[in-house]
Every structure is written in structure tokens, then in C-alpha cells.
Amino acid sequence: EVSLPGGCAIGSRPVDQHIRGLQALGAEISVENGYIKARAKRLKGTRIVMDMVTVTGTENIMMAATLAEGTTVIENAAQEPEVVDLAHCLMSMGAKIEGVGTSTLVIHGVERLHGTDYKVLPDRIETGTFLVGAAMTGGKVRARGARASTLDAVLAKLEESGAHISSGEDWIELDMGGRRPKAVNITTAPYPAFPTDMQAQFTALNCVAEGTGVITETVFENRFMHAHELQRLGADIQLEGNTAVIKGVEHMSGAPIMATDLRASACLVLAGLVAQGDTTVDRVYHIDRGYENIEEKLGVLGARIRRLPN
Ligand SMILES: CC(=O)N[C@H]1[C@@H](OP(=O)(O)OP(=O)(O)OC[C@H]2O[C@@H](n3ccc(=O)[nH]c3=O)[C@H](O)[C@@H]2O)O[C@H](CO)[C@@H](O)[C@@H]1O
């Protein structure tokens, strides 16, 4: 029995695909009083075609299938680096998975898994957030413990905005050379396309960029709450449904603003770095779900930032 999920308020967060997949594997599932109740003997492998690309949906079904009897095929599986990493972790525990990193996963069930020692992949969204911060402030930053191959779409957009990017096996460096970024157009979509979790940060970048940038969010239906707060700082943003048209302004000016979710918080903090005067971001606790000591890390880079006690 687990509760229905929470997560960031960025649109509805349905789990129908998770439930449908587990049912196809033979689980009995009901939803009662906000809880999902599941009951099963040993699950049985089957072929599951996902209606849409879902990250944790793919992860849940893949995990369940590792111990099912027989073979499970997941079609239209998510290809996000986190799904790949989880597959590698499960394989190091004895799971048999083929097609890792493609849209068709084939999982041959095993009797049991064993313990493992596994290092999880670097957080590509945290890395990307710091790189955008450097791009917005005309700076230079080297992210260590980063994996460039998971950030192709993001790095391409940073280069388009005028940044010079170099990378090695476990680091990425962005050098903006003191230039103002150029506006970029972005459409979010499942991996390897541009990640929705970087959309808010690039919205902030476009606010102070040269030119006009159009950002279209296709993954979550209500993920532009940061736009209204950026407007308080003087940003020129027109919202039309799931599209934001952002005309870069030379300067934004500090104001009290409110964070509504995790990436919105990050984008408002980045905007605060370039806004003239003081910016106070309220409800910034959202940020701690995705960043460890962000104020310290930005402080080390020269930002004047501090966390006020509640
Ligand atoms: C903890 C975690 O890893 N969170 C990430 C994960 O969220 P999460 O796994 O919740 O996101 P999904 O990939 O499942 O959602 C993608 C889309 O599918 C829809 N959908 C999803 C499941 C389902 O059963 N039915 C359904 O309709 C969602 O409403 C959304 O429009 O992937 C998102 C998309 O890359 C990221 O923004 C989140 O940061």
C-alpha cells in the first residue's frame, strides 16, 4: 500500500501507466482513500506498450519485471539517463535487461536479486542549472563530477546562446567571456530532447538575453508558474497556453518573489543573481528537493546570497 504521489505542482501527476503496467504483470490493484493497494503472488512477464513516455512509469515496471516469471517487454520505454542508470544498477544486482537506453526494454525475470555497490550518475539537472547561472552572469564555471553525454540538448542550447563549452570525462566547463547571452528557442520533450526540468532555468536566461526566445512546454501542462514571478522582476514574458514568448530586457530589478516548485525556485534564484538590487525568494524550501546547499555553492562562485531563517 502506497499513497498516491505528490511531487511538484506542475500539472496533474497521474500514475495510470504504472498501475496498468503492474496489472498487466498480474498484480491486483485498487485505489482507495488516496492509497494504491497492490497485491500479487509472483508477477508474470508480458508485453506492455506504454501510452506515453513516462520516466518513473518505465522505472517501476522495469523493477517489477526483474523478479517476474518469464520475459517482459516494455515498448515506448523512457530513455532518460536515470532509467539507464537504474537498469545498470539492477543488472549489477543480477537482473537481466536488454535494450537499455532504447525505447524497447526486454527484461528476463530472475529468481532473486543480490546486493550491490553502485555509484549513481551525476545529477544532470543540477549541473545544467549551474551552467545556466554562469551563462546568465557572463561568467565561467567548471562543473566537476558531471557527465556531458547526458546533457547534449542542454549544452547545444547553451552554445547557441553564445557560450563556449568544453568537457572531459567527468567535467563540463562553460565560458561566457563576459558576453550577454542570446535568446534561444526551446521545446521540452522526453530524452534525448530538451528536458522539462531545465525549462524554467532557460526561461530565466531568455529574460536577460539579447533578442526574443520562445519556450514551449510539452511534458507538463502547468509548468510556467515562474513566469509570473519573473515578470515582477521586470521580465517581458507573454504566456499563451504552454508557450512563453520572452523578450530579453537589459536589466531586471530585484523584488520579493515566491517559489512555487523546485525548478521554479532555481530559476528565480538565478534571476536574482542578475537582477539589480535585492531579490528575496520566498518558499525557497522547494529548492532543497533538488539541490544540496545551493546557496553555498553559488556563494563560492561569488554570488551574494544567503538563506534567511524561517
Ligand atoms: C522523480 C523523478 O524522476 N521525476 C522526474 C520524472 O517525473 P515523472 O516520472 O513523474 O514524469 P513522467 O515522465 O512520468 O511524466 C511525463 C508525462 O507523462 C504523464 N504521465 C505519467 C505517468 C502516468 O502514469 N501517466 C501519465 O499520463 C505525465 O502527466 C507527464 O505529462 O520525469 C519528469 C519528466 O522528465 C521530470 O520532470 C521529473 O523530474
Ligand SMILES: C=C(OP(=O)(O)O)C(=O)O
Ligand atoms: C518535477 C520534478 O521533480 P518531482 O518529479 O519529484 O516533482 C523536478 O525534478 O523538477
